[in-house]
Amino acid sequence: MVLDFQYDELLLPYRNIINKRAGDVCYGYAIQIRYPSYRGTFVSCIEKLELQVDGKSIPESDMRFVLNGKEFLVSQLGELSKEHWFVLDTANIVVLRDNGLTEGNHEISVRMVHRIPYTGYFGQYLVLDSVNTKTLCCRNYIN
Secondary structure: OEEOOOOHHHHOOOOOEEEEEEOOEEEEEEEEEEOOOOOOEEHHHEEEEEEEEOOEEOOHHHEEEEEOOEEEEHHHHHHOOOOEEOOOOEEEEEEEOOOOOOOEEEEEEEEEEEEEEEEEEOOEEEEEEEEEEEEEEEEOOOO
16 A cells, blocks of 8 residues: 655755765765654665656665665665664765766755554555655755
8 A cells, every 4th residue: 555645845855965075086965855754763664765866867776875874775774674763863865976966956856665664554554655856956065
């Protein structure tokens, strides 16, 4: 069962995209996301995480999920049953891309398919498909 609730707006807050640097080398960029619900969840409840930038899908292999000071491959999320995402905490999707993004506005779309752990009656969980698209600005801050 897949349902849609009105928390999708929380998924992608209006925050700047930040180019990520190691010394003088820009190795990618970070987009901040929030958990789209009124309760937190275990990261293992994320069944799918997709990102599009300016209409182009970003391969899962180029993305990292950063939460609670830890960095994970997107393919690892289903295994993270002890990693909790508090509802007010911000996570980052870091995209590995030489030279990051150009400065200016970019259309960002995030899709997260996630199950709600406290709704697991008789093995059937409520699954939400959250999508949000916004135009966000990339600034060339040193980070």
